[in-house]
Amino acid sequence: ASPPPTATPDTTAGTSTGTAAAGASDFLACMVSDEGGFDDKSFNETSYKGMMDAKSELGIQTREIQSDTTASYAGNVQSMVDADCDVIVTVGFALGDATQASAEANPDIDYAIVDFAYDAPLDNVKGLTFNTAEPAFLAGYLAASMSKTGTVGTYGGAPYPTVTIFMDGYAQGVAHYNEVKGTDVQVVGWNSDTQDGAFIPGNNFSDVAGAKQLATNLVSQGADVILPVAGPASEGGLQVAQESGGNVVSMWVDSDGYLSMEQYASVIPTSVGKAMDVAVTDAIRASFEDSFDNEVFVGTLDNEGVYLAPYHDFEDQISDETKAEIEQLKQDIIDGTITVNS
Amino acid sequence: MAEEPADDARRAALRDRGRRWATTAGSILLALLVGAVLMIVSDPDVISQYAYLFTAPQLALGASWTKVAGAYSALLAGAVGSPAALAATAWQAAPLIAAGLGVGIAFRAGLFNIGAQGQAIWGSIAAAYVGFAWSLPPVVHLLVAVVAGVLFGAVWGGIVGLIKAKTGAHEVIVTIMMNFIAASSLAWLLLTPAFLRPGRIDPLAPPIQPSAAFPVIYGQLHVGFLVALVAAAIVWWLMERSTIGFAIRAVGSNASAAATAGMNVAGTTMVTMAISGALAGLAGVMYALGPGANAVATPLSLGLVGSVGFDALTVALLGRSRPVGTVLAGLLFGGLHSGGLAMQSLAQTPLTLSTVLQALIVLFVAAPAIVSALIPKVRAPRRPALVGGEA
């Protein structure tokens, strides 16, 4: 459904985030979420933060709309066109078609799409993608080194490529550890051969209780380091870790969980970061500064679009040797000495 | 021989109809009022003004008014405020009408089809698959895709009828479970090579070919809406003028008398569920083949059909399981949906408010006594406006 193009730019969201630099511009940046909505504690929310950062940094106007159903994507993108947006950021692969159609119809507007890139690039669309397998590889290596039981675990919110890429990288990191150290650390919840693993029933990124049950299953099989890749439902893993009496730790994905999930800080050894906010801010800035290009952005360890977060409270528990190894691995990945399949 | 009912009987019927309309209007009004209260009490910014209610009442009332008026005028504008809005409402209404007709038919056979969701999912899968995977000449392609979707919906519904007829299993349980299975099936299919876009691994089917999409009439209004209206006409004929409808209504009202009169109750149950599923499947087809705001249909993906199966229940209930009523109820709720989207983007009022309104409207219509108690001029009709298993 397309609401009539009568709106004035949104102000409510802006005021809560801090006011822009003096001389607020009438440049309008807009964002369309996917079904998860901007409160998903995950990629919609992080992308939204990117737009808000751009707003305070550049003094621009913003506007956003949440999608409730798949079928409303096109209408929602169109309503942003109708609102005279200068740049429109859409979040998620599911908006790929709607974004493409809108971009083709409106060559004057800049578009950016998070977690998606077109096979045949469009002139006015920038894909923002992230090779999270790279930091997940490091996380897997770290997990293997930390495990006392010789078993580590992972689970996903749904078998989407943006999810399984983490799980796969993680398993490769563990395998690399085994290879280097001659150990036999096992991964529960992901099978690299079948590319299948443990997922929350109902493709549910918000079902924390279901995620908790799944994490409990992993732990019952001896997993003591867990990488949950399930958006907000990843909290289930943190809870299981927190209730385990120190036996289990759980990582976090997308952002640095030590900061965003601070009540669980003591069980988060590290996080697999995906700097969507930075990428979004950069894309908006480029459009604002008329330096927009359609080259696909791929977040890598190299360009810090993805990263392994600091160890924070676990600084002391991780041996210097491991830290050094991980630092070296990171360098090797950047250099291409080690390739992570994704 | 004059077969007219006595004059006062006819007058009573007319009066009843008038009261039913008044009750429905009253229900909508009451629902909007409750919605307004809800908006005010759940908005901390507005509520904070109420601290000054006695010193500066205009602050509280002004804030409330701004909030409510803003939301509702956006709702109205989004639903009927412009030709484009009307077209968007029709877009939303088409699948609701189709699925509502399906649920209504089942109601009239005494069956409670909670499974429209699953049937719509299969309808969308089949229609989308034909739409993107096959290449056929224009009109034929659309027809085949529609038929495929309707057929799959019919099969998914028919399975329930079969299980119920053969084993006596309660259709409520079976349809609930079939919904979950349909959703999981879609999730699985989307990751199989047949449904993946070449060279990609996102769970997003290829876009349907233009030849399989419903032609656009104006804005978001597409031929699918007309198909829904035609479906309503067919359902009317089927139920009121055909032997199948006769049997469905008889079985729904008194299965035992129907059996004694030689009707095949098990067979009728299966046929009814298949027809019901076919219509729900048609709703899925609307989502799969109906061009959206950008004149392009949304590709098959999880959540494509939204919660149409559950919305259809309320549509059928409000429409008293009758085709005309279902069309009107579908338009009303379609308007609430498209208006709700406008309300969200223009007035920052969560879309969930239209769900609340939808539930409240049906609730009040179902209990006319409440409406007449609260709005003195409105008198309750003698026959309640909602039906369950009644013919």
Next chain:
Amino acid sequence: MTTTHPTTLDVPLELDRTESAAARRARLSTGALMLVLGALMAWLGFGTSGDASYALSDAFAAVQLPTVALPGLPVVLVCALLTLLAGAGFVSGRLWGRAKASAATIAAAAIVLGFVTWAAAGRPFSFPVQNQLAGTIALATPLVLGALCGVLCENAGVVNVAIEGQFLTAAFTAATVGSVTRSITAALVAGVIAGVLMGAMLALFSIKYLVDQVVLGVVLNLFASGLTGFVFDQLVQPNSTELNRVPPISRLEIPLLSDIPLIGPVLFNQTILVYLAFVSVPVVWFLLYRTRWGLRVRSVGEHPEAADTVGINVRAVRWQAVLAGGVFAGLGGSFFTIGSSVSFIKDITVGNGFIALAALIMGRWHPVRAALMAVFFGFVTQLASQLQTLQTPMPSQFLLMLPYLATIIAVAGLIGRSRAPKADGVPYTG
């Protein structure tokens, strides 16, 4: 004059019996099902290699029980054979009474053991038995409570399709109140009140305004989803640190009992809600079948006119039953947030209210049977979830369909037609 005729019919008619059509159908479909599963298992069995190991304790359990390794091939084949035998017994109709029950039990055990063994054989991980039980309980707890709510309502003649809505409002209210007060007790009380209030809406509209009860249930579910969703979006989400940070619920360890190996920690080291759920089953049974109130509840659900003629206030009893049911639905709903220490999210109950409704119907409106059906569903769901982590050859999406398929098979093949209380869903106008 006295009754001396030898002819008066004062004893139940003692008739020759044959198998009723329904019983025959149930027997044949059960038997056929066993044969199919047995054959499937045998076929799968020949491809089994290696041992299947069953870990009796969880990895981090305080007391470690041994891990049992069962040889895959023979165990699967023996299980297949047992299932086939039981199936043949059912189909042939040679089994009666206790033999039939034993055969069914053996077949059920063999089916579970056989398939899990097949799935676990030759895998790098062992199947965690204790966690299977613990997960079953966690999943079953809200279902049991929801089903009990339905048992109370429907035995009084009020169809309750709105369990889902009761769950949802209770989950929301409990989470919010818990977050504000930081008190589990306050949260549970609030959850119960929410469940009861939704029950009151059900009662008001069905008993007073005679609204079709199925219709009403559907609408109340929509209302609950809309209401919680709206207030969540508008009020709770923007203030989630104050309004949506659920306090942790602690486990209450029952001394001695919790030391029993394997089941002790599962059954006797649980949160208050789990204990409440399982205590509620006998309590509801007792209330319904052993008290004045229960007798009246069942009478108004079965034959309200009869109850009326002996001076029972039909509407009042129905109100009481629906409100009492609300208590259990409120507890069940609270489990989703408070009971699992999880913050509220929209539609957090993900259809569990409907599953509880299914358990109620499958359990034929009887509290104990309904609870068993809830546990059955919990068991299969947990099994499916657990098998995902074993790297079985079955795609995870198929595994996740398992509980729903199993329910359809159970209700179609084993249970069939079930009889609701006669006046269930019929408003009382007298």
Next chain:
Amino acid sequence: MNHTSGGLQLAGITKRFGSFTAVDSVDLEVRPGEIHCLLGENGAGKSTLMNVLYGLLKPDEGQIVIDGSPQNFTNPRQAMAAGIGMVHQHFMLVDPFTVAENLMLGREGGFVLAKDAARQRVRELGERYTMPVDPDAVIEDLPVGVQQRVEILKALANDAQYLVFDEPTAVLTPQEIDDLMAVMDRLRSEGRAIVFITHKLREVRAVADRITVMRRGRIVGQAAPTASEAELAEMMVGRAIDLRVAKEAAAPGEPRLVVTGLKVANTAGGIVVDGVDFDVRAGETLCIAGVQGNGQSELVDALLGNVTPLEGTVTLDGTDITRATPRQTIDAGMGFVPEDREADGFVAPFTIAENLVLNRSNQAPFAHGLALDLAEIDRNAVALREEFDIRAQSVHDPISSLSGGNKQKVVLARELSRPLSVLIASQPTRGVDVGAIEFLHRRIVSERDKGTAVLLVSTELDEVEALADRVLVMYRGRVVGIVSPDTPREVLGLMMAGVPLEDAQGAPRPGKEENHG
């Protein structure tokens, strides 16, 4: 009669349902130690009046006075406390409950059920009134006669001084009726008052001390127990009624319906029809007599094809229809008037016209292909309304708006409006008033005279006597004997209780109510 003066007075009672006045300023006096019969055709308002007395309905006008003090009952509990007990026209027993549970319902005592005390109470009451019942028997397993006994014990459990028996005998065997009369006698001699409602004039004349007749909600007069049946019938209906059906002797032809060795199980698997053989010939009426629940319903269901027999064969005009479906038996020329009209006979929300084509809705001339021919359906309805004197404003009214007798006329009209080989009519006049009975009986006889084989199932001996050419008595699923309709009532009564013909003829019959004539 040893009781105080006073008694119970109903003064000017009026009860309206909407605009319809069911009871219209009725005065009635009931004295201790009398059996007061209340007569009236269906819908006269008898039950309504009694429900007012029992506190189930609130009168719009009028007053109830007991022993001089005015009462204002708002629920049955108060009426019970004032000494009123009632056996209702329809069973007020909770089927899945035991006898003891039914008896204790509403007067349970403590919070936790004292089942032993309740059992004890059932035994005591049973002994006291010589109506023993097993306190632990579940109601739905009991034969209707015993269920009625439980109802009576329920009414007596409160030591009520005023008892209302609303048609308690409709479901009893002649022997059970005798027993009930004896109990009523005994209660009367204890000084209690009984209001006895029945449609069986024979019973009225046997026990009544006084008779009050109601019509259309009003009292139309009193009668003495000595009044003849014809006089009573005329008072009830308001016109002279011919209680005997005029019919020629049958001229039976070829057997049309032949049943051999039929064995049928009920839904629970009990074998309720056990090796039944009979035939019905063209132009004759075979009556199946028997107490309700002796397999008649299942037998008829099997003939129609609603249930499949376990053994045996059924042929219709030489064609085997043992395993035919209802569709096939109907098409083969079987007409069927079901026992339970409301459950099996018609579809309540459907119009009269629709109900008149219920079993031929998909056939010519009422349908062409998938399309219904509404004009033809209407034509059919208008013609049948005329022919069968169906009193309805419009054939487009829902059948539910008709009175019981007219509903039954619709059902019969539907069945008789096509050529039949056999007509199976179960309890065709149950709950129908005298005027309509007359009409229905005449139509059945004329169908017989057309050469149709008529199989009539009835529990009413009066009806059996009136219509039968031969009488087949069924007991517990077996044929006790096939006898002539002239067989004495007592003998038929004993046969209905399972006594073979020879023994029944020889049995001495105690009892006092054989004073009819």
